[in-house]
Amino acid sequence: MRKELPALKAEIGMLLKERNAILLAHNYQRDEVQEIADITGDSLGLSQEAAKTAADVIVFCGVHFMAESAAILSPEKTVLLPREDAGCPMADMITGPDLAAYREAHPGAVVVTYVNSSAEVKALSDVCCTSGNAVNVVKSIPAGKEIFMVPDRNLAQWVAKVSGRTLTWWDGYCPTHERLTVDATVKAKEAHPDAVLVVHPECPPEVVAMADAVLSTAGMYAWCRRSPAKEFIVGTEMGILYRLRKENPGKRFHIASRALLCPNMKLTTLEDVRDALVSLSPVITVPEGVRVRAKAALDAMLAVPRDAA
Numbered sequence: 001m002r003k004e005l006p007a008l009k010a011e012i013g014m015l016l017k018e019r020n021a022i023l024l025a026h027n028y029q030r031d032e033v034q035e036i037a038d039i040t041g042d043s044l045g046l047s048q049e050a051a052k053t054a055a056d057v058i059v060f061c062g063v064h065f066m067a068e069s070a071a072i073l074s075p076e077k078t079v080l081l082p083r084e085d086a087g088c089p090m091a092d093m094i095t096g097p098d099l100a101a102y103r104e105a106h107p108g109a110v111v112v113t114y115v116n117s118s119a120e121v122k123a124l125s126d127v128c129c130t131s132g133n134a135v136n137v138v139k140s141i142p143a144g145k146e147i148f149m150v151p152d153r154n155l156a157q158w159v160a161k162v163s164g165r166t167l168t169w170w171d172g173y174c175p176t177h178e179r180l181t182v183d184a185t186v187k188a189k190e191a192h193p194d195a196v197l198v199v200h201p202e203c204p205p206e207v208v209a210m211a212d213a214v215l216s217t218a219g220m221y222a223w224c225r226r227s228p229a230k231e232f233i234v235g236t237e238m239g240i241l242y243r244l245r246k247e248n249p250g251k252r253f254h255i256a257s258r259a260l261l262c263p264n265m266k267l268t269t270l271e272d273v274r275d276a277l278v279s280l281s282p283v284i285t286v287p288e289g290v291r292v293r294a295k296a297a298l299d300a301m302l303a304v305p306r307d308a309a
Helices: 006-020 029-038 043-051 065-073 096-103 132-138 151-164 182-191 217-226 239-246 268-277 288-302
Strands: 022-027 039-041 057-061 078-080 110-114 127-129 146-148 197-199 229-234 250-255
Touching: 006 022, 006 029, 006 268, 022 029, 022 043, 029 057, 029 065, 029 151, 029 239, 029 268, 043 057, 043 065, 057 065, 057 268, 065 151, 096 110, 110 132, 127 132, 127 288, 132 151, 132 182, 146 151, 182 229, 197 217, 217 239, 229 239, 239 250
Parallel strands: 022 039, 022 057, 057 078, 110 127, 110 146, 197 229, 229 250
Antiparallel strands: none
8 A cells, every 4th residue: 555545545535525525436446446435336326326415526436428427417516527538438439420320210219328328329319228227128118119229239239138129239349348258258267167257248249158147237246245156257347356355255256357457447546536626627517408318318217117028
């Protein structure tokens, strides 16, 4: 631990109180950032929890689309993204004009958009989904409807397989999850023969097919807590190991590949958090017209019954 780390953490704590701010950290953030966060979790869940609080300021340690989601759900709060250059390559693979062009060519299609997308893209969508509820959202769409999923092709293919629905999808992907190969997964299983394999549906289909469980990040936490297994190979960004190990001290967790590291998620440092609180910047905003339409797509997701058939 750096000598100055305790003092820096104490300074951040004081600034959070002074600003009436809440500190959110995504599951893939650096360990030391997760350690001091008020709430850790997945992207949409963090924004939903922050919206329930009386905080005036949300400090979102994540990437740009996540801070946008916080701004969509909490327009009255100031949303800070400590590293404005923390983006998401997958979210950037589809733009508003891209989706508008598709909608013009397919006016009857139902557009299902993964929350890992820009506010502009959400605003042009019928319904959003998370990796945890995507199957349920798709199953809730009336039979016979054309369904188009954006932006992640791997999630869409997994949803099509599990839901039994016919889908088409945008050819986007998460570069981090895409780096998990069958070869690397086989080597991890050989190195840890007693471990169960849990992977994120953003992984390539051939890797997903090898898994004992296919889960969102939030789903992994719950599943690993409940599982009687004592050893796990984890196929998602390695930042998740911090909380898995913290919550399950009697269990062992191994990352499926050292390639599972998102450089954007690792940009934010404690110094960045401190500086954002001092300057109250960078502020992330969403134009009101875009915000209202994007929120409608999120609300449509939340209206889907959990037992949709």
